[in-house]
Amino acid sequence: MTNKYMYFIANWKMFGTLKTLNSLKKVISFSDNFKKNKLSIIYCPPTTLIRPLFKKLKKSSIEVGAQNCHESKSYASLTGQINSGMLKDIGAKYVILGHSENRQTGEDNILINKKIKSSLKSGLKVILCIGETLKEKKNNKTNKVLNSQIKDCLSGIKNYSNVIIAYEPVWAIGTGKIPKLDNLKNNILYIKKKFKKKSIKVLYGGSVNGKNINDLKKISLIDGFLIGGESRDPNKFIDIIKKTYN
Numbered sequence: 001m002t003n004k005y006m007y008f009i010a011n012w013k014m015f016g017t018l019k020t021l022n023s024l025k026k027v028i029s030f031s032d033n034f035k036k037n038k039l040s041i042i043y044c045p046p047t048t049l050i051r052p053l054f055k056k057l058k059k060s061s062i063e064v065g066a067q068n069c070h071e072s073k074s075y076a077s078l079t080g081q082i083n084s085g086m087l088k089d090i091g092a093k094y095v096i097l098g099h100s101e102n103r104q105t106g107e108d109n110i111l112i113n114k115k116i117k118s119s120l121k122s123g124l125k126v127i128l129c130i131g132e133t134l135k136e137k138k139n140n141k142t143n144k145v146l147n148s149q150i151k152d153c154l155s156g157i158k159n160y161s162n163v164i165i166a167y168e169p170v171w172a173i174g175t176g177k178i179p180k181l182d183n184l185k186n187n188i189l190y191i192k193k194k195f196k197k198k199s200i201k202v203l204y205g206g207s208v209n210g211k212n213i214n215d216l217k218k219i220s221l222i223d224g225f226l227i228g229g230e231s232r233d234p235n236k237f238i239d240i241i242k243k244t245y246n
């Protein structure tokens with residue numbers, strides 16, 4: 001059982017239409033009544049749904065975030081791109097950056113660092129995803145990878161108060177697999193130690209579901225969860241939140 005403040009972040013990826021938003025009524029009334037002031041629920045839908053969701057959630061404590069943004073803080077002739085200021089303008093409070101699905105299509109730590117700086121300047125809170133691939137894990141490179149992702153992505157940033165880390169082993173995302181609890185605990189501890197005395201929130205992400213949450217919640221160092229697939233079903237999402245506190 002936990003009694004600490006926890007984050008529950010729903011990453012909808014490229015799923016969802018206006019109609020889908022109706023299914024959130026359940027989560028809204030749940031959040032109105034469940035452990036207020038003990039948790040943050042943040043929905044990160046596709047960009048197309050940020051504004052309508054923001055309006056829907058106006059009276060609720062649930063917040064809205066984006067899934068990525070362009071690194072430029074200024075407006076520019078960049079067809080198809082959206083910057084952090086534009087996300088803030090339509091109601092986003094958070095932005096997920098460095099997700100492995102975007103790293104796999106070419107985003108590196110240097111680019112992610114630029115995106116983080118731009119987002120913080122725009123007043124967004126950043127959820128920075130880090131994590132090793134299966135190959136890196138097998139080659140015992142996990143710490144090395146986490147270290148360089150933290151160092152390079154956060155280079156030049158001194159104030160971490162608006163940064164949350166989401167530790168998401170790449171091999172655990174969407175696979176149904178989660179790390180062994182001992183390994184996970186060590187990796188979370190390793191990340192937290194990197195920040196020394198500056199306390200930072202570290203979430204876990206990767207195949208979180210209504211079963212494994214009973215084990216994951218035992219790791220008291222974890223400050224919350226970044227949830228993909230299971231967050232698209234309001235019942236499953238609520239179930240995970242409830243079980244975290246049971």
Ligand code: PGA
Binds near residue numbers: 173205208
């Ligand atoms: P998953 O996704 O829960 O579907 O594994 C997590 C994520 O990619 O953030």
